[in-house]
Amino acid sequence: GAGVSQSPSNKVTEKGKDVELRCDPISGHTALYWYRQSLGQGLEFLIYFQGNSAPDKSGLPSDRFSAERTGGSVSTLTIQRTQQEDSAVYLCASSSPGLAGWETQYFGPGTRLLVL
Amino acid sequence: DQQVKQNSPSLSVQEGRISILNCDYTNSMFDYFLWYKKYPAEGPTFLISISSIKDKNEDGRFTVFLNKSAKHLSLHIVPSQPGDSAVYFCAASGGMDSSYKLIFGSGTRLLVRP
Numbered sequence: 001g002a003g004v005s006q007s008p009s010n011k012v013t014e015k016g017k018d019v020e021l022r023c024d025p026i027s028g029h030t031a032l033y034w035y036r037q038s039l040g041q042g043l044e045f046l047i048y049f050q051g052n053s054a055p056d057k058s059g060l061p062s063d064r065f066s067a068e069r070t071g072g073s074v075s076t077l078t079i080q081r082t083q084q085e086d087s088a089v090y091l092c093a094s095s096s097p098g099l100a101g102w103e104t105q106y107f108g109p110g111t112r113l114l115v116l
Numbered sequence: 117d118q119q120v121k122q123n124s125p126s127l128s129v130q131e132g133r134i135s136i137l138n139c140d141y142t143n144s145m146f147d148y149f150l151w152y153k154k155y156p157a158e159g160p161t162f163l164i165s166i167s168s169i170k171d172k173n174e175d176g177r178f179t180v181f182l183n184k185s186a187k188h189l190s191l192h193i194v195p196s197q198p199g200d201s202a203v204y205f206c207a208a209s210g211g212m213d214s215s216y217k218l219i220f221g222s223g224t225r226l227l228v229r230p
Contacts, residue, residue: 004159031216042120042205042220043160050216059217091159095216103209103216104150107159 002026004108006092012114013082021077021111025094032075033093033105034067043091049075082115089113119143120208122221130229135193137224139206142187147210150218151180151191154203164191168210196228 005024013019025032034046045059049069060066064082069075079086089112093105121140129135137151147168152160166173166180166189173180179192193200206221 006159033216033218035218035220040222042122042222043207043218045217045219048216056217093159104162104165105218106162107152109157109159112157 004092004094004106006090006108006111008111009109010112010114012116014116015084016081018078018080019082019113021079021090021092021113023075023077023092023108025073025075025092026096026106029094029096029106030072031095031097031103031105032069033095034075034077035091035093035107036088037091037110038088046077046090079113082113084115087113087115118222119146120206120219120221122204122206122224124224125222126225126227128227128229129196131198132195135191135196135200135226135228137191137193137204137206137226139189139191139221140187141189141208141219143208143210143219144187145210146208146219148208148215149180149182149189150207150209151178152205152207153200154205154223160205163204193226196226198228198230201226201228 007022032049035043048056064080067077089110091110093107095103095105150165151163154160182189203223205223207218
């Protein structure tokens with residue numbers, strides 16, 4: 001299919017270890033987003049990439065979180081020195097600018113992260 | 117401070133009847149609203165959206181209504197089918213500095229009984 005893909009689908013790690021989560025957006029989509037969904041909660045915005053513009057990192061919860069988007073396509077979300085409260089589903093979405101700037105975001109299946 | 121609220125954590129309806137899911141928002145700068153459906157272990161799937169210049173948008177069995185004065189939107193599903201059983205999230209975006217940032221509600225779990 002041509003949807004957003006994410007890897008790994010599940011990740012179990014030990015507290016203090018670093019993890020990398022990958023997102024492949026829909027081909028041709030210029031915007032890419034990372035969200036996090038903790039248990040029983042709605043989705044929480046983390047970071048936004050649009051073309052070559054500086055990313056909006058305003059949603060990153062701490063400086064242990066960082067993200068890159070190489071070549072305007074694939075993105076990697078890195079969490080350093082993981083903590084148990086980082087356990088969540090990390091969702092990636094992509095979009096293409098629409099009418100009047102309204103953009104519909106299409107989500108990948110997510111990466112379920114469990115920090116022990 | 118929850119800018120988007122879904123006050124009903126769950127809803128149960130009989131197959132064939134109407135499902136009405138509600139969503140309230142507080143930020144008057146929001147100008148685009150979306151509904152997503154989420155099955156367990158999957159990412160949210162886009163269902164339907166509405167911009168603030170409209171008060172209704174219909175797509176098959178799904179209709180979204182927007183009441184700007186009340187800062188309220190609702191999703192109607194008719195007739196409801198067992199396959200509609202999922203968690204439904206309302207989301208909103210808008211404002212000059214964050215037109216792209218979706219703010220999500222906490223979701224409503226819909227169960228459609230056969």
